Amino acid sequence: MRNPLSKTIESIKPSGIRKFFDIVNEMTDAISLGVGEPDFDTPWHIREEGIYSLEKGKTFYTSNAGLKELKVEICKYLNRKFDLNYDFNNEVFVTVGGSEAIDVALRVMIDPGDEVLIPEPCYVSYLPCVQLTYGVPVPIPLQEKNKFKLTKEELLANITDKTKVLVMPFPNNPTGGIMTREDLQEIVDVIIEKDIFVISDEIYSELTYGGKNHVSIASFPGMKERCIVINGFSKSYAMTGWRLGYAAGPEEIISQMIKVHQFAIMCAPTTSQYAAVEALKNGDHDVETMRKAYDQRRRFLLKEFERIGMKCFEPEGAFYMFPSIEKYGLSSEEFATRLLMEEKVAVVPGTAFGDSGEGFLRISYAYSIDNLKIAMERIEKFVKRLEAK
Amino acid sequence: MKDLREDILNVIETNSRISMEELAVRLGADKEQVVDEITAMEKEGVICGYNTLINWDNMDCDKVTALIEIKVTPQRGQGFEKIAERIYKFDEVESVYLMSGGYDLTVFIRGKNMKEISNFVWNKLAPLESVTSTATYFVLKKYKEHGVALVNTAKEDERMLIAP
Numbered sequence: 001m002r003n004p005l006s007k008t009i010e011s012i013k014p015s016g017i018r019k020f021f022d023i024v025n026e027m028t029d030a031i032s033l034g035v036g037e038p039d040f041d042t043p044w045h046i047r048e049e050g051i052y053s054l055e056k057g058k059t060f061y062t063s064n065a066g067l068k069e070l071k072v073e074i075c076k077y078l079n080r081k082f083d084l085n086y087d088f089n090n091e092v093f094v095t096v097g098g099s100e101a102i103d104v105a106l107r108v109m110i111d112p113g114d115e116v117l118i119p120e121p122c123y124v125s126y127l128p129c130v131q132l133t134y135g136v137p138v139p140i141p142l143q144e145k146n147k148f149k150l151t152k153e154e155l156l157a158n159i160t161d162k163t164k165v166l167v168m169p170f171p172n173n174p175t176g177g178i179m180t181r182e183d184l185q186e187i188v189d190v191i192i193e194k195d196i197f198v199i200s201d202e203i204y205s206e207l208t209y210g211g212k213n214h215v216s217i218a219s220f221p222g223m224k225e226r227c228i229v230i231n232g233f234s235k236s237y238a239m240t241g242w243r244l245g246y247a248a249g250p251e252e253i254i255s256q257m258i259k260v261h262q263f264a265i266m267c268a269p270t271t272s273q274y275a276a277v278e279a280l281k282n283g284d285h286d287v288e289t290m291r292k293a294y295d296q297r298r299r300f301l302l303k304e305f306e307r308i309g310m311k312c313f314e315p316e317g318a319f320y321m322f323p324s325i326e327k328y329g330l331s332s333e334e335f336a337t338r339l340l341m342e343e344k345v346a347v348v349p350g351t352a353f354g355d356s357g358e359g360f361l362r363i364s365y366a367y368s369i370d371n372l373k374i375a376m377e378r379i380e381k382f383v384k385r386l387e388a389k
Numbered sequence: 390m391k392d393l394r395e396d397i398l399n400v401i402e403t404n405s406r407i408s409m410e411e412l413a414v415r416l417g418a419d420k421e422q423v424v425d426e427i428t429a430m431e432k433e434g435v436i437c438g439y440n441t442l443i444n445w446d447n448m449d450c451d452k453v454t455a456l457i458e459i460k461v462t463p464q465r466g467q468g469f470e471k472i473a474e475r476i477y478k479f480d481e482v483e484s485v486y487l488m489s490g491g492y493d494l495t496v497f498i499r500g501k502n503m504k505e506i507s508n509f510v511w512n513k514l515a516p517l518e519s520v521t522s523t524a525t526y527f528v529l530k531k532y533k534e535h536g537v538a539l540v541n542t543a544k545e546d547e548r549m550l551i552a553p
Contacts, residue, residue, distance in 0.1 A: 020551075021551050030550060032546075032550040035548045039546070039548070124553045292396070292399075296415035296416065297415075299415055299417050300415050346551055348551060
């Protein structure tokens with residue numbers, strides 16, 4: 001029999017920490033700080049609206065781009081939150097989570113051989129999605145000393161005449177780093193001068209702390225036309241399982257993205273779309289309540305890491321801490337595996353998010369304070385043991 | 390300052406046992422500042438007490454709660470204050486609210502059993518001079534109180550242990 005698999009798919013490495021995931025998922029008695037999704041249930045009024053849509057028999061496809069009412073609400077939201085102006089008619093469409101939007105954006109923008117700049121550590125899907133388009137992923141390792149921001153120098157050093165797209169994953173999973181208006185201004189100038197495009201994954205845009213509201217790179221003059229903004233409902237409204245996101249950008253790109261979406265997906269889940277309308281209309285309060293809860297946990301964990309002597313930069317976004325474990329002389333994967341075996345605490349090694357994550361752990365604080373307390377006691381025991389040796 | 394106060398109240402409303410150290414860390418404030426604000430709010434009558442939320446149904450003891458709608462004749466110069474006071478001073482009375490709508494006062498009463506509550510209504514409340522009528526409803530089951538669901542509260546974390 002011939003090999004059923006394509007050379008492309010065989011060239012894509014499975015997630016490097018697959019083995020680790022398998023071990024963890026068998027240890028049912030472990031305490032986990034390893035999850036990249038909110039611990040809150042979707043607010044009831046949003047769930048209730050989904051239920052109501054089912055009762056009314058709203059069980060058919062929507063138009064490919066999504067419910068008109070939802071697209072209108074998305075555009076209003078992007079305007080009131082980030083000062084972005086999109087036409088609901090042809091500059092936005094609804095996707096199956098932010099993940100689909102990432103995949104489709106790359107597919108419509110990348111030709112074989114085009115280079116895509118990916119600041120790392122970052123979410124796991126950008127790199128393989130680039131490979132699936134026969135593009136060339138170019139990781140840019142970000143530095144802890146820069147608070148894991150992308151600097152102008154780092155960007156310039158990686159641009160070649162083949163560079164077409166820059167992925168902007170901020171607020172960042174796994175580091176918690178953000179880009180402020182000043183940080184963005186520096187790189188915006190480079191992007192325009194070098195004529196490259198941006199896929200801005202802003203899924204954590206509602207989760208920033210210390211009074212630093214998220215700034216969308218698409219809001220800078222001259223950027224809207226070269227930027228695809230990706231956002232969704234998973235993190236801000238605790239709606240991961242509903243699988244709903246969206247992309248906004250210039251009609252020229254969005255219309256092609258809808259074409260791919262139309263052939264591959266048809267439309268995003270109808271029930272989720274009805275629920276999402278309610279989220280955007282009446283969910284601001286929920287977002288704020290959850291953000292405050294995350295912020296309290298963030299402050300609590302920062303203090304805890306300081307107390308037990310683990311170095312950790314102060315994250316200003318998402319719901320992750322990214323402490324350094326360099327001083328313990330173990331690799332990220334060794335540290336995480338031993339922590340799991342010896343203290344039954346599951347965290348994700350930094351290397352799951354790119355090679356530059358070596359020497360770090362991703363700690364999620366999408367857990368109750370009580371849960372965090374127990375986990376930190378165990379982590380403390382573990383590092384004290386390492387230090388004693 | 391108003392923000393800090395609100396943040397403090399939001400936390401202690403559901404967890405009054407939190408230590409001042411932890412509260413300060415979580416709110417990004419100094420411990421002294423938090424203690425001062427709480428003391429001030431106690432003095433100003435913003436914080437009126439620290440109760441424990443108990444589901445008495447799960448205790449093996451007799452407790453019955455009733456809601457009573459009361460119509461009263463307001464008194465000249467006193468409005469509803471005087472009659473409300475006469476009612477809330479009874480130990481049996483848990484809460485008293487002045488209402489808009491078809492009747493005037495809502496009163497929650499707790500007693501050992503239905504008989505005790507009936508006696509109280511007939512002997513103490515109904516005969517009050519300005520009370521013109523009462524309607525008593527017994528609580529059969531409490532599902533939620535002070536924002537906390539009292540039934541089926543335990544929920545397993547159904548998320549995967551690790552997810553990117």
